[in-house]
Amino acid sequence: MIPTHPATADDQPLPTNNSMNYQESRPDKPEEACGVFGIYAPGEDVAKLTYFGLYALQHRGQESAGIATFDGEQVHLHKDMGLVSQVFNEAILSNLPGNIGVGHTRYSTTGSSRKVNAQPAVVDTHLGKLALAHNGNLVNVKQLREELLQKNCNLVTTTDSEMIAFAIAEEINAGKNWLEGSIKAFDRLVGAFSLVIGTPAGVMGVRDPNGIRPLVIGTLESDPVRYVLASETCGLDIIGAEYLRDVQPGELVWITEKGLASYQWHQPQQRKLCIFEMIYFARPDSVMHSESLYSYRMRLGQQLAAESPADADIVIGVPDSGVPAAIGFSQASGISYAEGLIKNRYVGRTFIQPTQTMRESGIRMKLNPLKDVLYGKRVIIVDDSIVRGTTSRKLVKALREAGALEVHMRISSPPVTHPCFYGIDTDSQDQLIAATRSVEEITKQLEVDSLAYLSWQGMLTATREDSQSFCSACFTGDYPIPIPEPLKGSKLMLEKITV
Numbered sequence: 001m002i003p004t005h006p007a008t009a010d011d012q013p014l015p016t017n018n019s020m021n022y023q024e025s026r027p028d029k030p031e032e033a034c035g036v037f038g039i040y041a042p043g044e045d046v047a048k049l050t051y052f053g054l055y056a057l058q059h060r061g062q063e064s065a066g067i068a069t070f071d072g073e074q075v076h077l078h079k080d081m082g083l084v085s086q087v088f089n090e091a092i093l094s095n096l097p098g099n100i101g102v103g104h105t106r107y108s109t110t111g112s113s114r115k116v117n118a119q120p121a122v123v124d125t126h127l128g129k130l131a132l133a134h135n136g137n138l139v140n141v142k143q144l145r146e147e148l149l150q151k152n153c154n155l156v157t158t159t160d161s162e163m164i165a166f167a168i169a170e171e172i173n174a175g176k177n178w179l180e181g182s183i184k185a186f187d188r189l190v191g192a193f194s195l196v197i198g199t200p201a202g203v204m205g206v207r208d209p210n211g212i213r214p215l216v217i218g219t220l221e222s223d224p225v226r227y228v229l230a231s232e233t234c235g236l237d238i239i240g241a242e243y244l245r246d247v248q249p250g251e252l253v254w255i256t257e258k259g260l261a262s263y264q265w266h267q268p269q270q271r272k273l274c275i276f277e278m279i280y281f282a283r284p285d286s287v288m289h290s291e292s293l294y295s296y297r298m299r300l301g302q303q304l305a306a307e308s309p310a311d312a313d314i315v316i317g318v319p320d321s322g323v324p325a326a327i328g329f330s331q332a333s334g335i336s337y338a339e340g341l342i343k344n345r346y347v348g349r350t351f352i353q354p355t356q357t358m359r360e361s362g363i364r365m366k367l368n369p370l371k372d373v374l375y376g377k378r379v380i381i382v383d384d385s386i387v388r389g390t391t392s393r394k395l396v397k398a399l400r401e402a403g404a405l406e407v408h409m410r411i412s413s414p415p416v417t418h419p420c421f422y423g424i425d426t427d428s429q430d431q432l433i434a435a436t437r438s439v440e441e442i443t444k445q446l447e448v449d450s451l452a453y454l455s456w457q458g459m460l461t462a463t464r465e466d467s468q469s470f471c472s473a474c475f476t477g478d479y480p481i482p483i484p485e486p487l488k489g490s491k492l493m494l495e496k497i498t499v
Contacts, residue, residue, distance in 0.1 A: 035060035036133040037103040038196035038229035047096035050103040056238040061107035064118035068131035069098035079118040102198035104133035125172040134161035136192035136423040192422035202256030210272040211249030232286040272471040300412040301328025308452030316340035325412035326382035375403030389433040
């Protein structure tokens with residue numbers, strides 16, 4: 001979520017040694033904003049089901065987590081900094097009774113990594129409390145904040161998510177019902193938003209008119225049928241819910257004791273699902289367009305092999321996100337696939353800085369090369385993207401130290417040349433390596449024998465869907481929702497780059 005004012009002195013983010021160390025410690029990937037989950041299931045332990053839903057969505061955000069439950073008019077809320085498994089335990093979940101649950105797991109930029117910004121955001125209305133969980137970013141946040149402050153709204157966080165909740169409350173307090181007030185508030189929002197909103201009467205699932213961020217509906221086998229909302233289908237699978245369908249762009253689904261009702265709150269625009277959801281963000285076992293993303297990512301690798309072959313002995317993937325594309329590359333090229341890197345899957349997000357010696361040794365905390373697999377081999381290494389290039393260079397160095405004779409890097413997406421304004425944390429344009437350097441210059445900087453990216457058209461062709469139905473602004477600079485100049489200027493430093 002977009003931070004709108006600096007942290008106060010008593011609520012500062014955890015410190016780092018210096019800005020350079022912080023930049024070095026950041027993952028060399030775009031980072032998702034969050035995952036959302038909602039459930040209407042009278043008679044079920046909704047807090048525990050929400051917990052497991054968030055557990056499955058943990059990859060979408062690792063800095064804070066929260067659950068709100070509705071027990072009639074009463075709301076029970078627990079949220080804190082940390083992983084889902086760190087924030088909740090059996091005792092805490094037992095104190096979250098109710099029939100409705102709303103959950104959130106969050107990633108934020110450092111300046112807004114604060115407990116007060118954890119979600120769900122809970123606000124009062126004359127109809128009762130509402131709890132809101134948000135995935136995405138508004139681009140008219142400054143205007144909306146000014147409007148709310150003029151009406152004396154008591155904003156206590158630095159997120160656009162809280163502003164959405166207050167905008168709904170403002171309409172409810174003006175005399176509208178839950179549906180009318182929410183729809184009126186949504187008309188004030190510009191940007192990307194997939195929302196789950198809990199109320200005493202029921203739970204809503206909402207997507208913006210372009211459907212930039214995903215949101216799916218599932219059902220629990222019961223009589224009557226119970227409904228679940230989640231950012232991805234993996235959040236349904238873990239609790240035994242069956243995928244029903246996606247919430248459509250510009251749609252509001254309202255789940256109450258009467259069942260599920262659908263309202264088209266806004267005429268849908270051209271659908272623009274974030275293509276990076278398919279390339280990297282969503283879990284490979286999640287389903288989009290009637291197939292797992294694992295299958296799509298394998299096709300990316302196959303397309304990459306056709307576009308940019310290399311003479312080599314083995315193909316390896318960067319765990320975990322580069323592995324499906326590496327397998328696809330191997331299948332299409334006929335070059336054997338091997339595991340050349342082992343990932344320490346127990347390394348979570350940490351605020352403890354590594355020692356200088358550890359920093360100089362590269363990325364051994366998370367990835368360690370298999371020397372007997374790599375020694376004396378010409379290696380093709382496949383990854384899904386390069387953002388700053390810092391991790392990639394360390395990785396190449398580690399492969400060479402393990403005895404690789406040649407290292408050929410293949411990337412299963414085009415060069416990332418533009419920042420995202422719709423719910424992904426990317427650097428300003430001048431920090432994106434592909435925005436400031438040619439492929440030849442990046443090849444030299446990474447010290448690889450060759451480097452090739454997948455073409456923009458190849459990436460879209462592999463979806464087997466209408467190529468116009470995806471947002472790929474991070475590769476092209478063509479933003480489907482206009483960006484206000486002040487916000488645009490804060491990240492766009494260079495001229496538009498054509499892919």
